[in-house]
Amino acid sequence: MIRNYLKTAWRNIAGNKFYASINITGLTVGLVVGIFMLLWVQDELSFDKNNTKADRIYKVAIVGGTGISKQIFNHIIAPVATFAKNEIPEVEDGVRVMSVGNAPFKYKDKIFIEDNFAFTDPSYFSIFDFGLIKGDKRHPFADNGSAVITQSTAQRYFGYEDPIGKVVTMGLNEQVKITGVIPDYPANSTFQYHVLLPLSRYNELAYIKSKTTYDGKTIVSSMDADWSSFMCETYLLLKPGASEAVIAEKMQAIHERNRPEDKPVPYLTQSLTKMHLHKADGTDAGFSTVRTFAILAILILVIACINYVNLSTARAMLRAKEVSMRKIIGAGRFHLFMQFMIETALLFVIASVLAFVLMFILLPYYNQFANKQLSLSITNVNIWACIAATLAGTLIASSIYPALLLSSFEPLKALKGKIAAGIGTASFRKVLVVTQFSVSIILVIGTLVIGRQIQYILNKDLGYDKENVFAFTLRGDMQKDFEVVKARLKNDPSVVAVTRASRNIVLNGPSTGDNDWDGKPKNSNMWFNQLHGDENLIPFLKMQVLQGANFTGAVADSAHFLINETAAKEMGMKNPVGKRLRVQTTNGTIIGVVKDFNFASLHKQIEPVVFQYKPKSCWQVYIKTTGRNSNRAIAVAQGLWKNYNNDVPFTYAFLDDSFRKLYTDDQRQGSLFSIFSGIAIVISCLGLFGLAAYSAQVKTREIGIRKVLGASVGRIISLLATEFMVLVLIAILIASPIAWYAMNKWLQDFAYRTEINYWIFIIAGIGAMLVALATIGLQSVKAALANPVKSLRSE
Structure with missing residues (x-):
């Protein structure tokens, strides 16, 4: 039975190459874009969840300042972790991390400029799952002259030599000995330090050896006594069932007891798994972008599915007699349903294979563009789960309704050409076309607004001159x-x-x-x-x-x-x-x-x-x-x-380049919007092209009669195009207020922002109309120029 279904399905696909190619192309492009976007979303949501104790690790922050200067400090005073471990029973352990700027590291005649190294406590390796693969796990830092490096850093410095015991010169003449090696951090980890040094070394250099007086005040001799310098990221490992709100109150009390002049100084705690996409107070720091991209991925896939549904339901009349004959000779509704489901599945398999081939080809370019390290590894269960869910959801959305519609025809009415109009006919197809173009126009408007905001940022008078200025650090x-x-x-x-x-x-x-x-x-x-x-x-x-x-x-x-x-x-x-x-x-x-x-x-x-x-x-x-x-x-x-x-190599940076780097994410978001809006329009136009071809096909006799009666080519083109242009116009009217609301919300994230002018909607609307007209025009002109004698004779 299945074999027969497959053979029949293949014959139908092969016999309708034009419509099959439109469907396959639309589904392939939709799957590639949808899966890539959903993989990006999944990667963003997975940050720091690879730590087995992630649900008990919390970052500590402080709310400081009043009025416009009020802000959240993610780097806090050093004594907090020590006092929390000693005085708060709910705290199991704590660790401080102090990241520093770039510095040269030298081994023999090789020099490396490390821009990502930090001082930390030994508990860093027990709280987080960054265990040593070389060195003493109980004592990662043998003394203040020790350093722990990542596996790739060890290979850069020492090649294939054993790094343990090697001495490296840091800065001008500071000697550090390698006492441990940790695996490279996962790409979805907030922590990406290449070199880790003991925080006690910094304490020794900056405090214990610097007992001086300044303006009558003695500088504290230990960082654990310094309640004024905000220098460390602090993470606490809580005991199971501990309340982070209670711990925050206790830390505030400890701070205000030791430095009463800071009152009030509210403390915040933030789960490790929320750090990447949220601020310490729970407000957005990227989650809205992830949510937007997840919605866009689903919408792109929906647009691709709409193409298939539209073309399948539009061509239902052409297949009505086929369905009726099958029913008359004994085919049940279930058998017909399975026949059309398998036909869709076969077409979907072809599109999926093509999508995978394209994904493997485009993945390196996509990673470079999106600044990711995604891979289609056969061992990554999460990636395949995301892909499988996408494929299954798209297949179900695009196949069930057409299969139900085609299998529901009444044989006698179908043979007489008296199929009753219902939701599966023209009205439903019009709704789907409007939906497609509404989404596409929203994306186009979003692209224009984002581009305008980026230009506003880059060209705004900042109050100082940054042109033709470069800087370097004295050493x-x-x-x-x-x-x-x-x-x-x-x-x-x-x-x-x-x-x-x-x-x-x-x-x-x-x-x-x-x-x-x-x-x-x-x-x-x-x-x-x-x-x-x-x-x-x-x-x-x-x-x-x-x-x-x-x-x-x-x-x-x-x-x-x-x-x-x-x-x-x-x-x-x-x-x-x-x-x-x-x-x-x-x-x-x-x-x-x-x-x-x-x-x-x-x-x-x-x-x-x-x-x-x-x-x-x-x-x-x-x-x-x-x-x-x-x-x-x-x-x-x-x-x-x-x-x-x-x-040491000379490094410098132009001031305007440093300024542009502040908006790298915004520019990347704008570029992605441009690409996605272009793809959405292409997929929508593929469906519109197929519908226009079908419309011309079913109106062959009408066009022939009109031409015989004297209708001009322009009139015929208008007849075929007007219906679709009205749908695009309706899409513009629906999309414009939605796009205005969405982009107005996006602009709220900027303290200084451009305005959303009316001409943006006019440009997007005219652009959509022109693209749709060009898509429809080809089929309309072809039908209008056809010889009416041939069309009437064939009828």
């Missing part, structure tokens, strides 16, 4: 000899200006809530973003000083501050110049107010900023070039670098 004696370095740079005609700062201007840097000023309200806990620089930083970046004056470079400037407009507003000062301000241990005077500038992503509002004159704490050099001679300026800087650091 070794370059900081001490900065004036010499600066003079040699400025002597070259390709260099316009040189300055220095404590950090990259376009990235969030250190901030502090340890401050005071005249008239500060008791309940105020405002946080300043700190930026240290010399007297040239403000004019170099062409920032505008609205009140007061800039630093002069005098010694007295070490007790002077510049603040931005937002800081003055949050402090409640209309005329802050000359007023007292204390920032951490520095007491001084406000000498100027700088016009607000966007120093971080435009997703965020401008926050309070304080400038301090601290040239000796500035390690970032900024060089402004003429633009045309940027390469020469870079070469000059590189030459100076080699004079001081010949053993």
Whole structure:
């Protein structure tokens, strides 16, 4: 029986190559795109779930600041983990991780710039499932001079030699011995550190050996006594059944007991498995994007299914006599249902095979584009479960209804051509066409809005000049000899200006809530973003000083501050110049107010900023070039670098490139929307093309009669095209308000955003109409130009 079904199904597919090819193409493209998107969604949702204790691991965060400076700090004070382990019974263990910037690691004559290494506690290897494959599992760090590296890092450094016991030089002359090797992190892990050092080493270098006084205050001699420096990511392993809310309250009480001046300082706990897509307070940090892409994947698959359903139901009239004859000679409804199901399944198998071939070909390009490491491994159960669910869902959606419709015809009525109209006929097909194009138009409008927002971001006046500026980090004696370095740079005609700062201007840097000023309200806990620089930083970046004056470079400037407009507003000062301000241990005077500038992503509002004159704490050099001679300026800087650091490669970054990197995810999202909207339109047009061909086929006699009676070619084309164009117009009217609502919600994530103008909807609508008209036009023109004698004679 099955064999007979297969033979009949193959004959029907082979006998209708045109419609079969349309269906196969639509399903193949839909499956490729849908599966790729769903695999991406699955990967995003799987982050950090490979840890066996994931349900008991929580990250600790602190809510700091009031007003516009209120923010969540994911890096918190170091003592919290120690106090939590010792004083909170519900806490089983804790670990701190302090990630640092890039640094050179040298082994023999090979130098590696590691931009992803961290200091951590030994409990890192017991709380998380990052067990050692080499070394002592009970004591991963033998002493403060130890280091644990990943398997791929060991191969980069030492080739196939045993890494245990090898000595590597870190930075200028710090020696570390490799005492452990861990497996490479999974791609879906938040943690991706190449080198791990004991946190006790940092404590020794930064605290125990640095007992000095500053402005009458003694710097604490241990990080476990430092309640002011926000430096560590802290993770707690809770005992089964423990309440994270109760633990957060207890940590807040511990903090306020040890540093009462911080009151109130709310603590937050966040499950390890939610870190990737949510902020510590539970708000969105990417989950909405994942949800959107999951919906888009399903919609793309639905559009592909609609093509099959539309063409199958449209051609039902042509198969009515076939069904009737089968029923008359004894075929039951179940047998007919199975016949059409198997026909759909066979066509679906062909589409699935083609989809898999395309997926294997396109996977490397997709990974590169989506910044993923997905693989179609036969051993990955989760991947195959996702693919199987997609295939099964698409097959069921595209096959059951057409099979029920075709098997339900009454034989006598069908033979007489009197099949009653129902939901399976023209009305239902029209609804499906409108649905297809509504989705496509929504995606097109989304693409236009996202593209417009990205352009708005990249072209917005940020309040400072970032053009033709590159930066590099001072190293070794370059900081001490900065004036010499600066003079040699400025002597070259390709260099316009040189300055220095404590950090990259376009990235969030250190901030502090340890401050005071005249008239500060008791309940105020405002946080300043700190930026240290010399007297040239403000004019170099062409920032505008609205009140007061800039630093002069005098010694007295070490007790002077510049603040931005937002800081003055949050402090409640209309005329802050000359007023007292204390920032951490520095007491001084406000000498100027700088016009607000966007120093971080435009997703965020401008926050309070304080400038301090601290040239000796500035390690970032900024060089402004003429633009045309940027390469020469870079070469000059590189030459100076080699004079001081010949053993370390020279690295630099342009300021505008750093700015663009803030929006890499937004740009990638926009590109994906463009691709998906294009694919959705292509699939929709395939179905429209097939329906137009069918419409021309069933109206062959009508067209012939109209032509004999004198109808023009234009009139015939209008007859065939009008029905479909009306459907596209209805789709535009339905899609526009939905797209406006969705994109308005998306733009809410930006503190600074463009407007959704009416012309966006006009362009999307006209574009959809033109594409649909071009699709229909080919079949309409072909039918209108056909010889009416032949069509009438065939009838």
